[in-house]
Amino acid sequence: MNGPNGNILEVNKLITSFETDRGLLRAVDQVSFSVPEGKTVGIVGESGCGKSVTAMSIVRLLPQPAGKILGGHVWFKGRDLVQASDDEIRRVRGGEIGVIFQEPMSALNPVHRIGRQVVEVFRLHQKISKRDAWDAAVEMLNLVRIPAPEKRMMDYPHQLSGGMRQRIVIALALACRPSLVIADEPTTALDVTVQAQILDLMARLQDEMKMSIILITHDLGVIAETCDEVVVMYAGRVVEKASATELFANPLHAYTKGLLHSIPTLETPSKSVLNTIPGMVASLAEHTHGCRFCQRMGRSLPGTRERPAFIEVSPGHWVENCAVCTANIEHPTSNIEH
Ligand SMILES: Nc1ncnc2c1ncn2[C@@H]1O[C@H](COP(=O)(O)OP(=O)(O)OP(=O)(O)O)[C@@H](O)[C@H]1O
Ligand SMILES: [Mg+2]
Incomplete structure (x- = not known):
């Protein structure tokens, strides 16, 4: 039995916070995404966006006692891992x-x-x-x-x-031949040749064992080569998700576009300055309730204090709909979250 929508893993409005000396701070802010059986889902975003905390929340390996899941569900094969007993989660982790x-x-x-x-x-x-x-x-x-x-x-x-x-x-x-593997930057510390070997190996084992994979990386090149679906995270939130083909062909959020622009290509002249996204990911204590990418770009616009709705622009292609960051998209009338 799978999650409510038939996927092996369904993360639904997950909220994870840390108890800090500045109070309770949210590192993962209502994150939702699904992993279909046998598929690879990539989670991408800059350092500090909440990729590892999302992964650690799924298997309940958060740093203790500071880390806490404060809301949402993690449906895995029909069970909610957020509600599972410690014994149950221990059996799932490393086993399934x-x-x-x-x-x-x-x-x-x-x-x-x-x-x-x-x-x-x-x-x-x-x-x-x-x-x-x-x-x-x-x-x-x-x-x-x-x-x-x-x-x-x-x-x-x-x-x-x-x-x-x-x-x-x-x-x-x-x-233990798990049905789901969560790989958090499995190749970052390795040189490119070994990286390619490890990714090939994982793809081969995935075929042999019929596994689903969550691949966390900040490398869009790796995503393009290995993933069926992509979840783009920014400052603790999902700002865009779509199939890999759709996301690369038709990125909608300014943050996703920024990430894509910062990949050097063979056409990039060798001594030119690489494109980067200005500014930095805000620290947890500085997070705004409104559009966090606007916050980074120093925009204070009327309406940006509201959390932008998450909308489905075409089947399976979701984006956080900020008037500035996703300007010029056609607005659908249905499928709107938060
Ligand atoms: N134990 C902790 N206590 C307080 N804040 C934490 C703790 N662990 C992580 N954080 C904060 O949670 C946020 C998300 O961190 P996370 O490790 O998930 O980032 P990441 O996207 O995996 O980054 P990277 O690409 O560098 O691995 C960061 O702002 C980080 O400082
Ligand atoms: Mg990490």
């Missing part, structure tokens, strides 16, 4: 949902051998003997193309290269 963390070293325990760490994941989620778990771990390392896996099982994380460590982290996330 695999997580690949932003920092590979933080996902591996430096004092245990690789083999022990992979075996533990199998033993935690399956009733399986040590011997069988060991064989399954070797098979998993083989699957992620670790050469001489039996030998590598005896290594400590620091004895492996960055690319190799990231493959181990992927092996840990995929060990």
Whole structure:
């Protein structure tokens, strides 16, 4: 059984806040998106936009005691993970949902051998003997193309290269053949060749295992190559979402356009200044209730204190409808959120 709209994951109006010395601040502000079965959904946005906090909220791995989910639902296979008991969420995490963390070293325990760490994941989620778990771990390392896996099982994380460590982290996330994988910047720390190998590997495993993937990245090039759908986040909110083909062909929000413009192309003259989006993502304490991209651009316009409605402009293409940031779009009459 899937979520109310038939997707394996449906995040609905999720609100996540942090208790800080400046009060309770919202890092994720009514975020909604869905992941259809077997598809890859990319979440893109600049540093600090709330991508990782969204991911950590889904699997309830928020920094404690500061992080709290204060509203919304995360429907996964028909269950609301926001309401799930701690035991239930522990079984889902690493079992049905695999997580690949932003920092590979933080996902591996430096004092245990690789083999022990992979075996533990199998033993935690399956009733399986040590011997069988060991064989399954070797098979998993083989699957992620670790050469001489039996030998590598005896290594400590620091004895492996960055690319190799990231493959181990992927092996840990995929060990129990999850139906959903959340990959938070899985290739940022790697050079381009290794990045391409890891992304190929994930695509191949996705095919073999029929997984759905949430891929978090600030690299639109990676999104273009790997994702079916894209969610663009800005300052804790989704400002636009659409299929990847539609988003690249017809971006509507000024922020999405800014992100797309900042990708250098082969036509960019080699010594020219690259396009950037002026200003910075506001800190949580500075967030306005109105259009946050207008806030960044220093625009104070009548009406911008209201949160712009989220509207469906064409089937599956949603945008936060700010009079300035999405000027010139045809306004539909139905499908309006908040
Ligand atoms: N433990 C915390 N306490 C207070 N604020 C936090 C905490 N963790 C994250 N934040 C804030 O939440 C916001 C979103 O952070 P998040 O890590 O989700 O960004 P991100 O989009 O993943 O960025 P990056 O691309 O750099 O990984 C940021 O403003 C960040 O400062
Ligand atoms: Mg992050």
